[in-house]
Amino acid sequence: MDIRENMEKKYHEALSTYLKDQNEQALYQGQKISRLHIKYNISPEEIISMHKNNLMELYPELPGKVLDSFDFLLEVMMGYGIAYREHQSLRHQQQELKTEIEIAANVQHTLLETEIPDIKALEIGAISVPARQMNGDYYHFVQDENERIGVGIADVIGKGIPAALCMSMIKYAMDSLPEHRHEPKSVLESLNRVVEHNVDPSMFITMFYGLYDPHDRQFSYASAGHEPGFYYDAATGAFSDLDAKGLLLGVDKKTRYRQYEKTVNRGDMIILLSDGVTECRTNDGFIERETLIGLIKKNMHLQAQEMVNNIYKQLEKMQNFQLRDDFTLIILKSNV
Amino acid sequence: MEFQSCVKIINEWDIVAARQLGRNVAKELGFGTVDQARITTAISELARNIYLYAGQGSVSIEKLNINGKSGLKIIAEDQGPGIEDIRRVMEDGYTTSGGLGAGLPGAKRLMDDFDIESIPGEGTKIIATKWLR
Numbered sequence: 001m002d003i004r005e006n007m008e009k010k011y012h013e014a015l016s017t018y019l020k021d022q023n024e025q026a027l028y029q030g031q032k033i034s035r036l037h038i039k040y041n042i043s044p045e046e047i048i049s050m051h052k053n054n055l056m057e058l059y060p061e062l063p064g065k066v067l068d069s070f071d072f073l074l075e076v077m078m079g080y081g082i083a084y085r086e087h088q089s090l091r092h093q094q095q096e097l098k099t100e101i102e103i104a105a106n107v108q109h110t111l112l113e114t115e116i117p118d119i120k121a122l123e124i125g126a127i128s129v130p131a132r133q134m135n136g137d138y139y140h141f142v143q144d145e146n147e148r149i150g151v152g153i154a155d156v157i158g159k160g161i162p163a164a165l166c167m168s169m170i171k172y173a174m175d176s177l178p179e180h181r182h183e184p185k186s187v188l189e190s191l192n193r194v195v196e197h198n199v200d201p202s203m204f205i206t207m208f209y210g211l212y213d214p215h216d217r218q219f220s221y222a223s224a225g226h227e228p229g230f231y232y233d234a235a236t237g238a239f240s241d242l243d244a245k246g247l248l249l250g251v252d253k254k255t256r257y258r259q260y261e262k263t264v265n266r267g268d269m270i271i272l273l274s275d276g277v278t279e280c281r282t283n284d285g286f287i288e289r290e291t292l293i294g295l296i297k298k299n300m301h302l303q304a305q306e307m308v309n310n311i312y313k314q315l316e317k318m319q320n321f322q323l324r325d326d327f328t329l330i331i332l333k334s335n336v
Numbered sequence: 337m338e339f340q341s342c343v344k345i346i347n348e349w350d351i352v353a354a355r356q357l358g359r360n361v362a363k364e365l366g367f368g369t370v371d372q373a374r375i376t377t378a379i380s381e382l383a384r385n386i387y388l389y390a391g392q393g394s395v396s397i398e399k400l401n402i403n404g405k406s407g408l409k410i411i412a413e414d415q416g417p418g419i420e421d422i423r424r425v426m427e428d429g430y431t432t433s434g435g436l437g438a439g440l441p442g443a444k445r446l447m448d449d450f451d452i453e454s455i456p457g458e459g460t461k462i463i464a465t466k467w468l469r
């Protein structure tokens with residue numbers, strides 16, 4: 001109890017100093033006492049009682065009614081005292097939740113990890129940053145025995161923990177696809193059935209899947225309502241949208257997807273993204289796809305991984321370091 | 337159990353009577369003003385719940401003396417509808433008043449021991465104790 005006694009002494013000193021001479025110095029002491037009380041979990045009703053006792057000591061001749069009024073005040077402050085305790089316990093709970101989410105985020109990170117394939121024909125850069133702790137975006141690379149490279153990028157509508165949980169399922173569905181089924185349209189069709197079957201009907205997933213074959217330099221792709229990427233044609237220096245039509249995953253289990261083909265020439269780039277990239281909000285509103293193309297051009301001389309890192313950093317800065325949605329950007333650059 | 341006294345809770349004014357009884361006993365036992373106010377507030381919350389949710393019931397106050405330790409025990413009892421999910425109502429922020437810092441979790445914090453027994457359709461019994469330091 002000697003912390004409490006010490007605190008009572010401090011309160012007594014500060015109060016009597018203030019009552020002698022109403023100056024800012026003494027009030028500053030009051031503020032310091034307030035912090036100290038909070039630190040030692042002293043609740044408001046105790047402070048009022050302390051105040052009353054001090055007044056009785058300092059002014060024994062004080063009218064009884066004045067002193068009684070403090071008992072009334074004490075009663076009124078009881079609710080605040082309980083609210084204060086509740087606040088402390090909620091704060092503690094929040095801390096626990098935060099720690100738990102951090103652990104979950106690490107688990108998710110390990111779970112969703114994908115290795116970026118290393119082949120001469122293609123330079124690959126990928127970055128995925130969650131807006132909050134857990135990521136509702138997902139990307140995935142696979143390389144089959146014929147050296148073909150599959151790339152998937154998916155985005156759950158919504159963010160945070162529910163979105164992240166949903167993504168883990170996509171990852172497992174991808175992993176269990178048979179080797180020979182890596183044709184983009186059949187990948188999307190299989191995943192669509194899994195999502196339709198297993199995911200809450202209020203949750204939708206957009207996804208883009210592409211397959212690059214280094215032998216004939218063909219890139220085939222299909223999209224399930226995913227934000228269109230870009231294609232950079234090195235010969236003309238032009239960027240175009242990587243358009244592909246298709247319904248979101250999970251809407252209708254009979255959905256068929258169309259597959260598109262492109263021949264990738266030396267220096268061409270395939271840019272895939274989640275809507276967290278195009279929905280970056282700056283002070284002037286959403287960024288335009290033009291702005292994004294500008295950023296890509298500015299960083300084009302770099303290596304693919306440096307490109308995505310730099311573009312992320314520049315967009316992060318443009319929106320004052322506040323990500324509103326999970327951000328995923330993938331660049332494939334052809335070397336042959 | 338040297339002393340026990342009971343107030344029937346039928347209308348809102350009985351809450352005041354229960355508070356008064358609790359405060360008197362707390363004073364007699366030598367609780368300070370802060371603890372008196374805490375005990376009274378807890379009684380108020382329990383009695384108010386009886387009045388609101390069970391219609392009627394009782395609040396008894398008991399003086400305790402165990403191994404030289406004195407304490408005050410509140411027993412709030414009713415044959416009302418009971419509480420379906422006790423764990424839920426003991427959660428912070430669950431009260432219908434939106435957690436304005438009161439309710440059952442609040443009453444629990446104000447006391448040292450808090451025990452709640454409730455059977456849906458049969459009634460509720462809450463025993464709460466505060467020890468004199």
Ligand SMILES: Nc1ncnc2c1ncn2[C@@H]1O[C@H](COP(=O)(O)OP(=O)(O)OP(=O)(O)O)[C@@H](O)[C@H]1O
Pocket residue numbers: 381385386389390414416417418419425430431432433434435436438439440441460
């Ligand atoms: N004696 C009782 N009999 C039946 N149900 C009760 C009883 N006491 C509490 N409850 C139930 O438990 C809930 C929580 O009670 P609690 O006192 O914590 O909050 P509240 O009464 O809803 O709001 P307030 O913060 O105003 O007290 C009540 O809404 C009521 O449904």
Ligand SMILES: [Mg+2]
Pocket residue numbers: 381384385439440
């Ligand atoms: Mg209540």
